[in-house]
Amino acid sequence: MMWLNRRRHNINTLQLPTKGGLGQKLLAVIMSSASLKEMRNGGEDYSNGHGGGGVRDLYGEDCATEDQLITPWTFSVASGCSLLRDPRYNKGLAFTEGERDAHYLRGLLPPAIFNQELQEKRLMHNLRQYEVPLHRYMAMMDLQERNERLFYKLLINNVEELLPVVYTPTVGEACQKYGSIFRRPQGLYISLKEKGKILEVLKNWPEKSIQVIVVTDGERILGLGDLGCQGMGIPVGKLSLYTALGGVRPSSCLPITIDVGTNNEKLLNDEFYIGLKQKRATGQEYAELLEEFMHAVKQNYGEKVLIQFEDFANHNAFDLLEKYSSSHLVFNDDIQGTASVVLAGLLASLKLVGGTLVDHTFLFLGAGEAGTGIAELIALEISKQTKAPVEETRKKIWLVDSKGLIVSSRLESLQQFKKPWAHEHEPVKSLLDAVKAIKPTVLIGSSGAGKTFTKEVVETMASLNEKPLILALSNPTSQSECTAEEAYTWSKGKAIFASGSPFDPVEYEGKLFVPGQANNAYIFPGFGLGLIISGAIRVRDEMLLAASEALAAQVSQENYDKGLIYPPFSNIRKISAHIAAKVAAKAYDLGLASHLPRPKDLVKYAESCMYSPGYRSYR
Numbered sequence: 001m002m003w004l005n006r007r008r009h010n011i012n013t014l015q016l017p018t019k020g021g022l023g024q025k026l027l028a029v030i031m032s033s034a035s036l037k038e039m040r041n042g043g044e045d046y047s048n049g050h051g052g053g054g055v056r057d058l059y060g061e062d063c064a065t066e067d068q069l070i071t072p073w074t075f076s077v078a079s080g081c082s083l084l085r086d087p088r089y090n091k092g093l094a095f096t097e098g099e100r101d102a103h104y105l106r107g108l109l110p111p112a113i114f115n116q117e118l119q120e121k122r123l124m125h126n127l128r129q130y131e132v133p134l135h136r137y138m139a140m141m142d143l144q145e146r147n148e149r150l151f152y153k154l155l156i157n158n159v160e161e162l163l164p165v166v167y168t169p170t171v172g173e174a175c176q177k178y179g180s181i182f183r184r185p186q187g188l189y190i191s192l193k194e195k196g197k198i199l200e201v202l203k204n205w206p207e208k209s210i211q212v213i214v215v216t217d218g219e220r221i222l223g224l225g226d227l228g229c230q231g232m233g234i235p236v237g238k239l240s241l242y243t244a245l246g247g248v249r250p251s252s253c254l255p256i257t258i259d260v261g262t263n264n265e266k267l268l269n270d271e272f273y274i275g276l277k278q279k280r281a282t283g284q285e286y287a288e289l290l291e292e293f294m295h296a297v298k299q300n301y302g303e304k305v306l307i308q309f310e311d312f313a314n315h316n317a318f319d320l321l322e323k324y325s326s327s328h329l330v331f332n333d334d335i336q337g338t339a340s341v342v343l344a345g346l347l348a349s350l351k352l353v354g355g356t357l358v359d360h361t362f363l364f365l366g367a368g369e370a371g372t373g374i375a376e377l378i379a380l381e382i383s384k385q386t387k388a389p390v391e392e393t394r395k396k397i398w399l400v401d402s403k404g405l406i407v408s409s410r411l412e413s414l415q416q417f418k419k420p421w422a423h424e425h426e427p428v429k430s431l432l433d434a435v436k437a438i439k440p441t442v443l444i445g446s447s448g449a450g451k452t453f454t455k456e457v458v459e460t461m462a463s464l465n466e467k468p469l470i471l472a473l474s475n476p477t478s479q480s481e482c483t484a485e486e487a488y489t490w491s492k493g494k495a496i497f498a499s500g501s502p503f504d505p506v507e508y509e510g511k512l513f514v515p516g517q518a519n520n521a522y523i524f525p526g527f528g529l530g531l532i533i534s535g536a537i538r539v540r541d542e543m544l545l546a547a548s549e550a551l552a553a554q555v556s557q558e559n560y561d562k563g564l565i566y567p568p569f570s571n572i573r574k575i576s577a578h579i580a581a582k583v584a585a586k587a588y589d590l591g592l593a594s595h596l597p598r599p600k601d602l603v604k605y606a607e608s609c610m611y612s613p614g615y616r617s618y619r
């Protein structure tokens with residue numbers, strides 16, 4: 001995290017060109033003490049940049065011998081057209097008169113000067129003119145590639161309006177059409193062609209200090225299935241949220257897509273498909289490529305880079321998490337992030353439905369990453385609360401997969417990750433029959449398949465419970481198990497409902513029902529920030545529980561009064577700081593934090609580390 005602080009100071013004190021040495025001089029990196037004051041908290045000085053590793057021979061340039069190859073990176077000061085084309089530093093019409101003089105911008109811009117607020121107003125106005133969501137997405141991507149600070153300013157200040165644009169549901173459509181909307185490449189592509197050279201590929205990325213990688217192999221993009229290389233939209237979108245919602249500096253985020261082929265026939269036959277045109281590599285070939293990748297990442301960026309696995313298919317997701325969680329800082333968003341956000345919603349919902357977790361019975365449709373991940377975290381939390389062994393607490397949790405209720409007679413044929421959920425019960429084929437047999441108080445959809453919570457299912461939940469809790473988690477909206485309107489009307493206004501992708505409020509019999517969004521976007525940005533600021537080297541389940549509890553604690557009485565079990569996204573930066581603080585505290589308690597000494601006020605510290613998108617002045 002110290003890196004984030006350092007970068008912020010660097011930008012404040014950029015050494016810009018004098019007329020003599022334009023663009024030639026190596027940028028002198030000078031630490032400023034001007035803004036150190038803002039970092040001081042309760043007598044603590046959080047500005048000591050050495051906790052994060054200080055100056056390291058990151059790329060082995062100093063220790064390389066003459067016969068070892070290194071990448072000859074240079075950093076020069078941008079001005080004129082190259083400044084306007086550099087998204088990190090471009091400010092468009094916001095360049096002042098002085099900056100236009102000093103940086104050779106005269107004539108390259110029209111005479112008007114807009115401040116960032118006016119630019120934001122203009123862009124929001126333009127965005128609202130587009131009726132097709134994908135056009136909004138493309139406009140936002142263009143902005144990100146043109147003026148990064150303005151992009152984040154928009155996203156942070158209009159988070160509820162723009163989240164559905166840069167994230168689910170629109171990002172799903174963008175991935176489906178990635179080949180045709182593709183303009184400038186974003187992120188890093190590592191395909192089978194790069195086998196044996198992954199370390200070199202990482203070195204082609206212009207940023208050296210990376211703190212978070214979101215990586216996908218595109219095999220299970222949201223609930224849309226195998227989109228191969230076009231899954232890149234997901235790591236790009238998730239990392240935009242790391243910055244906007246969690247305050248992680250954009251330059252320290254790296255989106256990666258691993259292309260091992262695709263089994264999607266439509267893409268294989270599409271002349272505009274951007275990925276490898278071959279069937280997916282599996283088995284040893286797949287494992288070897290991932291092993292090389294994981295090894296190269298650690299070699300290049302060190303022990304503390306967070307690797308977030310995203311939208312891998314079930315088998316690989318569980319295997320990778322298990323294989324690398326003891327040697328790398330890895331987090332699977334679909335298993336662990338989704339689990340943490342749902343547990344938070346359940347903890348919060350107890351205020352509305354009463355009782356404690358152990359008083360509830362849970363039924364899942366879908367026994368993949370999300371389903372079994374959530375189930376396990378609920379079992380762990382109940383075990384923590386009641387001191388009962390987790391083998392016992394699992395018994396209140398039932399899962400239905402494509403073959404029906406998971407029961408002990410199916411044990412032999414079940415995949416490993418489903419086995420803990422095979423309880424004693426006679427076989428049950430359909431979800432409706434499972435609802436009738438198990439009588440759950442909570443119904444959770446996580447199968448990736450849409451329209452599976454039928455009218456009968458919702459009506460049965462409502463007949464069994466005063467306030468049934470119904471979570472339709474699958475993304476994007478087209479894959480949602482039911483809509484908000486269906487949940488409220490079929491349950492006659494009884495359901496407490498939340499979904500993975502957003503739904504508008506619904507009016508039913510004169511009353512307004514506001515659905516919550518149970519999406520891992522509440523968790524991963526703050527969770528990652530907590531790992532970064534503590535310099536954590538491993539992820540533990542206790543940290544996930546801490547994140548859930550922190551999120552649940554952010555739901556206010558006003559939110560509960562509206563039937564909400566999540567706080568609004570408009571407060572997300574504050575929420576992320578609280579999640580980060582609790583996660584970091586856990587990392588310190590568990591002895592897994594490497595940034596010492598431990599800051600006294602972790603919430604303030606987390607806030608002080610967050611990237612802010614306001615423009616900086618150039619001299």
Ligand SMILES: O=C([O-])CC(=O)C(=O)O
Pocket residue numbers: 168221222223311333334474475500519520
């Ligand atoms: O991306 C989202 O909206 C949530 C998620 O991880 C998924 O559905 O795979």
Ligand SMILES: [Mg+2]
Pocket residue numbers: 222310311333334
């Ligand atoms: Mg995902």
